[in-house]
Amino acid sequence: MVSESGSQCTWAQNSGENRLTPWANDPVCDPTGEALYLRDEETGEVWTPTPLPAGSGKPYRVVHGAGYTRFEHNSHGLEQCLTLFSSPEDPVKIIHLKLKNNLPHTRRITATQYIEWVLGTTHTTNMAYIIPEYDSTLECLLATNPYSNEFGKRVAFLIASRPVHGLTADRTEFLGRGGTFTLPVALLRLGLETRITPGEDPCAVLQLHMDLMPGATDEIYFVLGQGNDKQHALDLVKKYHDPAYVGAAYERTHIFWDKFLNTIQVKTPDKATDLILNRWMIYQTLSCRIWGRTGFYQSSGAFGFRDQLQDVLALLPIDPTITRSQILNAANHQFEAGDVMHWWHPPSGRGVRTRFSDDLLWLPYVTALYIENTDDFKILEEIIPFRRAPELIDGEDERYGEYSQTDLSFSLMDHCQRALEKGSTYGLHGLPLMGTGDWNDGMNKVGEEGQGESVWLAWFISDVLNRFGSLAEQIGDLENAHRYKSRAKKYIKAIELSAWDGDWYRRAYYDGGETLGSKWDDECKIDAIAQSWSVLSSGGKTSRSHHAMKAVYDRLVQHQNRLSLLFDPPFNKTNLDPGYIKGYIPGTRENGGQYTHAATWTAWAFAKMGDGRRAGELFDLLNPIYQADTYEKALAYRVEPYVICADIYSKEPFIRRGGWTWYTGSSAWMYRLGQEAILGFQKVGSALVMDPVIPPEWGGFEVEYKFGETHYLIQVRNPAHITRGIQRIELDGHFFSGLTIPLVDDGIEHKVFVFMGKKLR
Template sequence: CIRDSYYAEWVMGVTRQLSAPYLVTDYDGDKDIFYVQNTLQEEFVGRIGFLTSFGAPVSSYTGDRSEFIGRNGTLGDPRGLKLDRFTETVGAGLDPCCALQLLVSLAPGESKTLTFLLGETENRAEVEKVVANYGQPEKTLKAFEEVNRYWDELLGNIQVDTPDSSMNLLLNRWLLYQTVVCRIWARSAFYQSGGAYGFRDQLQDVMALVYTTPEVTRKQLILHCGHQFVEGDVQHWWHAETGKGIRTKFSDDLLWLPFVTAYYIERTGDTGILEETNTFLEDELLKEDEDERYSIPKISQEQGTVYEHCIRAIERGLHFGEHGLPLIGSGDWNDGFSRIGIKGKGESVWLGWFLYLTLTRFSSLCEGRQDFERGTRYRSIAKELQQNMELHGWDGGWYRRAYFDDGTPLGSSQNRECQIDALAQSWSVLSGAAKPSRAKDAMLALEHYLWRKEDGVLLLLTPPFDKSLPDPGYIKGYVPGVRENGGQYTHGATWAILAYTSLGEGDKATELFQMLSPIHHARTEHEVNRYKVEPYVVAADVYASHPHVGRGGWTWYTGASGWMYQAGLEGILGFKRQGDTLVLTPCIPSSWPGYRMTYHYKTTKYEILVENPMSKMTGCAKITLDEDVLLEPAILLKDDGQVHTIRFTM
C-alpha cells in the first residue's frame, strides 16, 4: 500500500494569525468530508470550508496542525508523513488544519487517480451538492478541461511573437493572469489580504481587459458607480458583502470613473454604458478636521445613469487652489502624501495633468450626447488649467509635483528631499497638455535623476523623505528608498514606458519594459539572490536603498500588472482598438527586425506582421490587408469568420 496525505492550512479571514483561534474543524465520517468554519467574523458569517477526496478510502485524518508538522518540525519535513495513522483530532482550541491520509493499493502495472476537492460555500447542504457533482471522475476531468479552455480563450485572444522572449511570456500569459486572478477576483495576496475593492484600483485594472473580456470592464464601471456618494465623492475602498468602507478626501479616486469610462468607450464604441443606472450612497459629510471615516453608508433612493455618475465625479473634482491647480486633499494617487493638503489648500501638479486629460476626453462624450454647453465648459476649464500648469508647475528643468498648504513647492530644485517625482514628468507627456519642448526635457530629467540603470530601478522620487519639513504625510513612515518613499513603485514606472512611446522613443520604452520585467531580475543566481521574489509576476516595488538595492517588495497584488500589459500592447506594439477599427502605431526598438501578432475579433482571426527593414522606431511606410494597400494604418474590423492578414512595413 502507498500512504498518500493531503494537508491544508486555512485562513478564512484576513490573516491566519488573527483567524486561527476561531477556526473550528469537524469531520463527517459517513460522507468523508472535512469541514472548517470561522466562528468569529463580521463578513461572510456562517460560510464553511471543506476538503474531501475521491479515488481511495480515507484511513485517518487530523485537524491539529501541530500533530501533522510535529514539534520543531517544518512543512519541508513534517512528522505527519512518518505516522501510520492520524489521531482524528478535530474541534475548537487547536492550531487548525485539515489533513487527510489515504491508503492506496496498487497491483503491478496498475495506476489510479486520486482527486482532492477543496472549497468554500454557504452551508453543509451546499457542500454535499458540490461533492456529489464532482464525485464522478469524468465530471472532475471535464471541469479541469473547462478551466484550461477558459484560460486558453482569455489569454489567447491576443498573442504576440517579438524578438524579446520575456516580453512574449508576460504579454501572452502572465500579466493578464496576475491582473485577473489577484487584482480582480481575489483582491488579496500574501502582503495585502483584505479582499476589499479599491475605487481607483480595480477601475485601472479592468482597463487591461477591454480587448479580451470587455464585459468585465463594463460591469466594474457600473459596480463602482454604486459606491459614489450623492455629493460626488466616493468610497476609497469597501468590502463586498456589507459595503462597509472608508470615505476620504482623496482627490483622484472619483476622477478615475470618468477617465476609465471614456477609455472603455473609446476602445469598444459601447456608448450604451452611459445609460446604465446605479444607486448612490448617503452618509454624513466628513467634518473639516476629519480626513476619513470607516462606516456602512446608506444606499440612497436616488439613482443616476453612468453618465450622471461621471458628471457628478468631475464636478466634485473641480476645486482649485491659489495657483489654479487642483486641490490635493488628503492625498492623490500617492496615498502617502496625506499631509500636503491637510488644511485644504495644498495643490497637486500630477492631478492637474490627470484632470486635464479626463476633461478633454469626457468633453467629447458630452458633445456626443448633445450636452454641448457642458462639453464647451470642460474644454474651457482644461485650457485654463493647462496655462496654470505651465505657469506654476514648471520648475525650470522638470515639472513640480505639488504645493503644500503654505505654498511651498514639492518636487522642486528648491527642496532638499523629493526634488523630482516621476509622475509629474510622465503624465506631462501622457496628458498631451505640456509644451512639447518641456515634455521632452521633463523625460530627460526623469532619465537622468530617477532611472538608475546600473541598479535596475526607476525611482518614484528622489531624494527620499527623511527629515525635512513641511511634513508630506505617512510616506515618511517608509524607510528612505523603500516603496513610495524613493524606491521603485512599479505602477508609476509603467507610465514612463507609455510616455516614451508617446514621444516615439521605442528604444528607451523597450529598455525600461525589459528592466521592469520580473524575468530580467532572475536570469542569474546573483540576480535571484538579490531580487528574492517570484520571477513571473510583477512586484509592486523594488528597494533602492543599501544594502537591499534591487530587492523585490510585495508581489502579485499590484496595479502594475495591468498597466504593464497596456504599456507593452498599446504603447510598444501599438495595438489599439477604436470601436470597430484597429489602429496600429508601433513604437519599437530600432534593433527589432519586426514582430508578429494574432488577434481574435469575435469569429474572425487577424494575423498581423510588422516588418522593420529600415531599423526605425516608429512610422508606417506601407500597410496592406489581404494584399489590398491601405491609405493609413486603420483597419475596419469584420466579424466574418475568416482569417485576414495585415502586413505593416515601417
C-alpha cells in the same frame, strides 16, 4: 495562493475576510495551514511532496503556470507529482497526487491531507466559533462559522477520492500539544481518533491508503471547497466525488486560461517581451489583482476604487465585459456628493471614505476609455444608486463604515459628472487641491490642511476633462463638452504659469505654499509623474515636456542598476512633512525607489513622444525576466522573474532588490505599455489602430488577435528600421491609408500587413 515551498492559503469570495486556511506574511519561515503528508507504512518515514513543511532534503522541481502549480519530486523510491488547481466554474480547490513505485517490492503509503480552518480573517480569532461536522454517507468533513457576519451560512468541506482510512477535526490531536508541522504527532501512530468537537481547535484531516506494486502508478485527490450553504456544499461534494469530473476540471482550467491568454499573441524580436505580454502580465492582472485581490506581501480582499478601475483597462481588447462590470461596481461605491470609497470589502461594501483627491476621477477616466474602445454608449444610461453618509467633518481624514444606498438610482453619466464636479478644486495657484494624497498615497500630509495643491493631479484632471468633454460632444451634450474642455484649459494654463521650474514641472505645493519637486528643494527635487503626465495628458507645451522628460531620463533612470526612479533624492532630513512616505527608508518603495507603476508612465511618455529607442529600453529595464537573467542579478533581485513587482530599492545595501510582487497595479500598466504604447495595438470601437513606436533595431513583429470567432494575423514590417510611422496597411490584399484596420467577426482568417516608413503621396 501557493509558494514555491508548498505554503498555501485558500479563500472563497473575499481573500481577506473569508479565508478557508491561514495567510502568513512570513517570507523567512513560510508557514502553511495546508499540507499533504506521505508515510511509508513499512519504515514509518514521514515527508511531504513539497519542500515544506517536511521536505525530504532532495531536490524539488516546481512548475507554476496559468491556473495551476505542480511539484515534482523523487525520493523514498517514489516518483511524486503533486498538482494544485482550482475549478474555473466552482468554488473548489483540487489537490491531485500521483505516485510511481520505482522499487522492486510492493509499497504501502499513507497520504494524509491536513487543513487548518480559519473561516474568517485569522485562525486564532475564529477557532472557538467553528463547528466541524462529518457526513459519514458522503465521507466529507464540513465546517461552518455561524458567527461570521457575512459568511456565516457558508459551509466549507474537505473530501477525498477514495474511502477514508482515518479522519479528525481536532488540530491538537493531529499536531500534538506544542507539535509542529514538520512531524505531526498523529503520524507517529496508526490511525486517527475521529474527533469532531466544536469549540476546540478545528482542522480537517483525511487519511488514505495507497498500495503500489513494483513499477505501478497510483493517483488520488482531495477537494477543498466552500458552498453558499450546506445544500450547495453537499451538491459540490457529490459532483467532485466523481474522478472523471475532477479530471475534466483540470482540462477545463487549461482551456479557460489558454482561451483568455491567447486572445492576443505577439511575436517580437525579443523573447522576453513575448513571454511577458503573451501570458504573465495579463494572468497576473486577472488572477491576482481583479479576482484574488491578494498576494504574499498583502492579503486584502477589498476592491480599491482607483486600483481595479486601472487594472481592468488592460482587459478591454480581451474581455470588455469585465471592464464594464468593474465600472458599475465602482460607481455603486460613490457618495452622493461625488466622492468615493477609497476601498471596500465585498459583499457588504464596508469600506473607508477619505480625502484622496484622485480616486473619484478614475471613474470618468475609465468610462471614457471603455466607450472609446467598445462604442458602448449605453453604459452611460445604466442606473446605479449612490452611498449615503454624512460628509467628513473638519479634521476628519477618513471614516470606516458600512454605508447604505440611496433610495433612488442615477445614471452612470450622473455619477461621472458628480465626480468631475467634486474633483474640480482650486488652490492659490489655480491647481487642484491635493487633499490627503493624490495618486501617491504616501504624500498624505502635503495638503492635509486643505491648501496644498497637486501638479500631477492638474495634468490628470485636465486629461479626464478633455476625454469626457469629447464624450459629451459625441452624445450631443455640447454645453457640458464646452464646460469640461474650458476647465481643462484653465488647469493647463495654471500649470504652465505656476508649476514650471525652468527645467521640469514641480510636483506639488504644501499647505504652507512651499514647493515640492523643485530644483531648489534639497529632497524630491524632481518627480517623474509630474513630467510623464505632461506628455500623457497631451497638455504640456511640447518644448517644456520634452525638456522635462530629458531631465527624467538623465536624473531618474539608472542604467547600471536597471532602475527608473519615482523621484530623487529621497525624503530623509527635510523639516517639511510630506506624509508617511518619509517613514520609509530612503530608496525604499515610494520614497525614491523604483515604483514600477510610475515607471511604466515614464516609458509610455517616451513612446507617446515617438522615442521608440527609449521606450523600448525602459520596457526591457522593467521586464522582470531581465532583472534575473543571470545569477548575480537574481541574487540582487530576489523575487519572481515572471511577474512584475511594485517596487525595487535604489539604495545600498538593498539596491536592485524587488518587493511586493503579484499584487500590484503595475502589471496592467506594464501590459498596456507593451501592447498599446510600444506595439501600437489599440482597439477603437469596431476597428484596430496600429501605431507602433518600436526600437529601431526591430525589423518588425507579429500580432495574432482573436476577435470573437475571427483570427486577424498582423505582420508589421520595418525595413527602414525607423521607430514610428506607417506608410500603408494591407488587409486581405486591399490597401488602406491611415492607421485603422476595420474589424468584422465573420469567422474568417484575415491577413494584415502593416508597412512602416514615410507616408506615400
